[in-house]
Amino acid sequence: MRALELLPLTAVGFAPFGDVIxxxxxxxxxxxxxxxxxxxxxxxxxxxESQDGCTALSVFRATPVDNNFLLQGLERHPLSxxxxxxxxxxxxxxxxxxxxxxxxxxxxxxxAQPGQSxxxxxxxxxxxxxxxxxxxxxxxxxxVGPGENCDEQVLVEPLSLIL
Amino acid sequence: MRALELLPLTAVGFAPFGDVIxxxxxxxxxxxxxxxxxxxxxxxxxxxESQDGCTALSVFRATPVDNNFLLQGLERHPLSxxxxxxxxxxxxxxxxxxxxxxxxxxxxxxxAQPGQSxxxxxxxxxxxxxxxxxxxxxxxxxxVGPGENCDEQVLVEPLSLIL
Numbered sequence: 103m104r105a106l107e108l109l110p111l112t113a114v115g116f117a118p119f120g121d122v123i124x125x126x127x128x129x130x131x132x133x134x135x136x137x138x139x140x141x142x143x144x145x146x147x148x149x150x151e152s153q154d155g156c157t158a159l160s161v162f163r164a165t166p167v168d169n170n171f172l173l174q175g176l177e178r179h180p181l182s183x184x185x186x187x188x189x190x191x192x193x194x195x196x197x198x199x200x201x202x203x204x205x206x207x208x209x210x211x212x213x214a215q216p217g218q219s220x221x222x223x224x225x226x227x228x229x230x231x232x233x234x235x236x237x238x239x240x241x242x243x244x245x246v247g248p249g250e251n252c253d254e255q256v257l258v259e260p261l262s263l264i265l
Numbered sequence: 266m267r268a269l270e271l272l273p274l275t276a277v278g279f280a281p282f283g284d285v286i287x288x289x290x291x292x293x294x295x296x297x298x299x300x301x302x303x304x305x306x307x308x309x310x311x312x313x314e315s316q317d318g319c320t321a322l323s324v325f326r327a328t329p330v331d332n333n334f335l336l337q338g339l340e341r342h343p344l345s346x347x348x349x350x351x352x353x354x355x356x357x358x359x360x361x362x363x364x365x366x367x368x369x370x371x372x373x374x375x376x377a378q379p380g381q382s383x384x385x386x387x388x389x390x391x392x393x394x395x396x397x398x399x400x401x402x403x404x405x406x407x408x409v410g411p412g413e414n415c416d417e418q419v420l421v422e423p424l425s426l427i428l
Contacts, residue, residue, distance in 0.1 A: 121322075123322050123324060123404060125324050125326060134325075134393070135327070135393040135394060136393075138327060138328045138330070138393070138394075139325050139327045139328070139393070139394055140326045141323055141324075141325055141405075142323055142325075142326070143321075143323050143409075144321040144322075144323055144409050145321075145322055145323060145324060146321060146322040147319050147320070147321045147409065148319070148320040148321065148322065148406075150320065151314055151320075156310050156311070157310070157311040157313065157314075157320050157406075158306075158307040158308075158309060158310045158311065159284075159286050159307075159308055159309040159311065159348060159382065159384065159406070160304055160305055160306050160307055161286060161287065161288050161304075161305040161308060162297075162302050162303070162304055162305075163288060163302065163305070164298070164301060164302045165301045165302070167301070185322060187322075187350050187352075188352075189350075189351075189352075189379075189380050191354070216352075217352050217402065219322065219404055221322065230297070230298040230299075230301070230302070231298060231301075231302055239288065239380065241286060241350045241382055241404075242304075243311075243320075243322070243406060246306075246307050246310065
């Protein structure tokens with residue numbers, strides 16, 4: 103059984119898979135609203151409207167996993183990006199592999215802190231939402247519309263998480 | 266000086282202006298991810314890609330206002346919706362007026378709780394972000410692209426908030 107180590111989530115480490123959205127990420131920053139607000143601008147450009155799709159906000163309420171949980175498969179969205187914005191003050195796990203044919207030995211794991219949002223780029227393989235510690239809510243930005251937008255693939259070798 | 270009372274934020278009360286995104290709002294709900302997650306589906310459909318626009322995620326870090334703060338004007342985005350997703354555990358104020366010619370006697374105020382996100386519909390008049398109590402971060406979903414997408418109008422009679 104392979105056990106996956108979770109690396110700290112950084113924009114540089116996550117760049118092959120998508121975007122990290124937090125105030126530590128290098129970006130254009132400028133004051134707005136009479137100087138009362140600092141805008142960290144366009145940390146992630148979304149891609150949810152191909153083939154008559156619409157960008158929508160949903161809420162996911164997730165049950166946490168523990169270190170007995172086995173990851174059995176990954177999924178990808180061939181038509182759109184998908185973003186997760188954590189509302190709860192708990193970390194969560196992010197497990198990904200590069201787009202294209204799924205290479206199980208290229209699976210990476212990251213530990214996202216509260217306040218860190220992510221966007222999976224179109225086609226990035228990823229495990230479904232992995233809340234940790236406590237039931238956790240997320241606002242999810244993804245595509246609503248016609249067409250098949252979720253490919254799933256079972257792993258030859260299930261994975262556990264080192265938590 | 267007119268003082269604006271803040272009503273509890275509900276989807277029904279906010280419907281003339283946009284959407285409330287939280288788990289209390291009536292919507293299609295269904296289990297996903299092997300039953301580990303409940304999806305509250307498509308609580309807000311966004312509208313950010315007109316005229317070569319792109320939907321993007323930014324982070325706004327806002328300084329709080331207090332009950333000495335005077336609201337001097339409102340703004341609207343004629344080309345797009347704009348959504349605010351609070352990352353911080355503090356309430357915030359939402360001040361709006363219907364789209365069309367600004368009617369100052371139709372200005373409404375709402376108190377949003379942590380965990381409540383909102384979308385201003387395209388053209389809805391609104392005050393800029395009004396954090397309360399403490400510096401607060403928000404993920405903002407809005408339009409990046411060409412064209413003038415912010416109209417501002419000064420109020421004839423400034424407003425205070427009853428906090």
